[in-house]
Amino acid sequence: MSPRTGHFRFESGHHGDRWLEPDLLLHRPTVLRPFAAKLAEHLRRYHFEVVCGPLTGGAFLALLVAEQCDVAFAFAERFAPPPSDALYQVIYRIPDALRRSLRGATVAIVNDVTNAGSAVRGTYEDLVACGARPVAFGSLIALGAWSSTFAAANHLALESLETLPNNLWTPSDCPLCAAGEPLEDPST
Numbered sequence: 663m664s665p666r667t668g669h670f671r672f673e674s675g676h677h678g679d680r681w682l683e684p685d686l687l688l689h690r691p692t693v694l695r696p697f698a699a700k701l702a703e704h705l706r707r708y709h710f711e712v713v714c715g716p717l718t719g720g721a722f723l724a725l726l727v728a729e730q731c732d733v734a735f736a737f738a739e740r741f742a743p744p745p746s747d748a749l750y751q752v753i754y755r756i757p758d759a760l761r762r763s764l765r766g767a768t769v770a771i772v773n774d775v776t777n778a779g780s781a782v783r784g785t786y787e788d789l790v791a792c793g794a795r796p797v798a799f800g801s802l803i804a805l806g807a808w809s810s811t812f813a814a815a816n817h818l819a820l821e822s823l824e825t826l827p828n829n830l831w832t833p834s835d836c837p838l839c840a841a842g843e844p845l846e847d848p849s850t
Contacts, residue, residue, distance in 0.1 A: 668846040669838040673742075674778035675749040677836040679829050680805065681848045684719045684774040687802075691726070697823060698726035701772065701800050704821040705731070708798040710770040712736050714789060716754050716781035720773035723802065727772050736760045736769070738785040747833045754784030756792055765793035776801040776822075778830055779808045786816065806830055 666681040687694055705713075705727065714736040715724025721737035728735035738754035756764065769789055773782050782799060789796050798819040801809060806828030813820035833839060 666846075666848065669836075669843045670848055671745070671833075671845050672778050672780070672830075673752050674780035675747065675751060675833065676778040676830045677833055677838060677845070678777065678831065679838065680826075681846075682775050682803065682805075683848070684802070688719050688722050688774065694723065695726060697802055698723055699730050700823055701802065701821065702727045702730035704823075705770050705772075705798055705800045705819075708768075708770060708819050710768040710797055712764065712767045712769045712794070713772055714738065714756070714764075714769050714785060714794075715772045716740065716785045719775070720771075720781055720785070723774050724772035727770070727800070731770075734763070734767075736764060738781075738788055740781070740784075749832065750780055750783065752780050752784060754781060754788055756788050761792045764789065767794050769794045769796045770798040770800060771796055771818075773799075773801045775803045775805065776809045777805040777828065779812055782809075783812065786812075786818075 664683045670681045712734045713724045713728035715721040716738045725735050741753045743751050799813050800821040803824045804822040
């Protein structure tokens, strides 16, 4: 996933010093399929009816996990305002056509790489707004402590194939900003 170190701004608005590019893994479904099967194996014990993932990467992985578990699939679309220093501004919303079918359903949320949790948090909030009952959260890679903290606070089972340490700061507390290091564009 082309790990990089530097000074990055994440979708959540947080700053950090590690960047992973999960889209490279998603580029080859035959490479991703064994990871999806392994995550499905870990999640299956939580008895859910639907797997839901945030677009983009989480949804593609969630589709493969749903297939492995022989359950329904749903996704949450991403709506992003212009970037600012505010945290968690990106909104995730289940499409209207799927909302009704989620009412009362038990759901496993699946994401590719979870860092500050913007996509998972937004997906969770809209699933609850739909009347769904999230019961588990799975990620290929959980960076830092956010995933376990969020899962515990929301009574979700947590499964990840890998957990890696991570530095994550609010913009006002970022030591890289304080040192004058410019933010990098991860796409370059």
